[in-house]
Amino acid sequence: MDLTGHKDIRMLKRYSHTREEVKKAAIEKLGKRLKRFSIDTSMDTSKVKTA
Secondary structure, eight states, X not given: OTTTTOSSHHHHXXXXXXXXXXXXXXXXXXXXXXXXXXXXXXXXOTTOOOO
C-alpha cells in the first residue's frame, strides 16, 4: 500500500480499478526493462575481519 499512498486496504480497494490484463502487462514490461541491467548481488566477505 506504500506504493499507492493509501493508508489502509479499504481505500486501496475503493480507488484501484485496474484490470488484471493491464497489471500483468505492466509487470511484464517492467521485467523486460529490469533484464537489461546486470545486478551483482554476491559479496565476498571472506576478507572481512570481525572484532
